[in-house]
Amino acid sequence: MAEDADQARKSIGARRNPDSAEAILEAAEAVLVEAGYAGFSIEAVARRARAGKPTIYRWWPSKAALLLEVYQRQKRVDVPDTGKLEEDLVGFLENLFAHWRETSSGSVFRSLIAEAQTDETAATALAGYAGGRRAHTGQIIERAKARGEVANDIDPAVVADLVASYAWRHLLTNRLDEPEATIRKVVHYLLQGIAASGR
Structure with a gap:
């Protein structure tokens, strides 16, 4: 329980915590693979990453912003x-x-x-x-x-x-x-x- 509270505190604030941000991006990639674009949602990402929706929206103001970062991570051109x-x-x-x-x-x-x-x-x-x-x-x-x-x-x-x-x-x-x-x-x-x- 104390560990969960510590993790939650790390993700608070406008500046991204690298570990939390990486977990959210990995969760977003996984949700996209499993559910496709139509089934992609901030709620599903939050559940998978064990992160709060407010944290996700603080760092990515919209679903599209999060998806674009996922797209850029995967882009190898x-x-x-x-x-x-x-x-x-x-x-x-x-x-x-x-x-x-x-x-x-x-x-x-x-x-x-x-x-x-x-x-x-x-x-x-x-x-x-x-x-x-x-x-x-x-x-x-x-x-x-x-x-x-x-x-x-x-x-x-x-x-x-x-x-x-x-x-x-x-x-x-x-x-x-x-x-x-x-x-x-x-x-x-x-x-x-x-x-x-x-x-």
Whole structure:
């Protein structure tokens, strides 16, 4: 009993206790595997993690926020750095499509996007995640700009949005088996619009 009280005290406060947070995230992953997106709930996670719902909501303001962190934990997508922008983008998209196709995270992310259309908390969580991903993908363009492959006035964030639009459309329409030749054609068309003059 004293041990339970001690554990409860450790999880109190706005700052996450690493052990408690890890237990909650592991419980969330397990609930997702067992019940799927439709059966996922904060209540089920709290029961499995032996944590209070207020603690979970203190650290993750919504179900969508918790699911997005679970998604990010499971996401393993290599971002190539080949020294050529076309190869980097083709490789990135191939790796992303394979990850969505071969793991459960693709269906989770698709469900989150769908929920964000009618749930404001899900929309807010997704917007925060997308902003971070935009900056991350934009680094590929920044590297190419430093190499002189991309015109100086190109906004990497806008290019990242174009890449994400292509990827998300394929995720939402379940077209994740695009051949490399098709992905390469899309990237080639994109790069024709942002290439530095004289290249």
